[in-house]
Amino acid sequence: MRDYTYIDGYRFTIWNIYRSKRFDIDRLDINFADKEKPxxxxxxxxxxxxxxxxYLLHGGDADNLSYSLCYLHHExxxxxxDYFDEYLIQxxxxxxYLVHKLFEEEKPLEVAVH
Structure with a gap:
């Protein structure tokens, strides 16, 4: 597997942070650009x-996914x-992508936040 990909003509490095039978989550960082900032x-x-x-996520959604994976790992x-896969499907x-908002109907607030 190559360690880079192209999105809209810009090259990004790929760092796999999660892998299951169904999902891959990769961190993407721009590493070559010769046009305006994307x-x-x-x-x-x-x-x-x-x-x-x-699905490409950046900003708040990427932060929420990173946080949620860390939170779910601890939980x-x-x-x-298949614990993470169930979260990713939903x-x-x-x-x-914020686990607390996604499951707020299913869990009492104090359990979700503990």
């Missing part, structure tokens, strides 16, 4: 291999294999 300079790419979909004490379908 909207997407750094962020995350979520690849859903089952649905053949790719997953039983080491359930997050990509609802376009809401």
């Amino acid at each position: 909207n997407f300079v750094r962020g995350l790419r979520v690849v859903d291999h089952n649905e053949s979909e790719t 997953n004490k039983e080491n359930i294999p 997050a990509t379908s609802k376009k809401e």
Whole structure:
């Protein structure tokens, strides 16, 4: 696998931060540009291999996804294999990447925030 990709003519390095049977999450950082500054300079790419979909996230959405993965990693004490995938399925379908907002109907606030 190559360690770079092109988005709108700009080259980005790829750093895989999560991999499962269904999803890949990659950190993308711009590393070659010869035009005006693009909207997407750094962020995350979520690849859903089952649905053949790719989602590019930057700014607040990328921050929320990074935070949520860290939060869920801490919460997953039983080491359930599909724990992150369940979150990613809901997050990509609802376009809401902050775990607390995504599951606020399902969990009491004090449990979600603890």
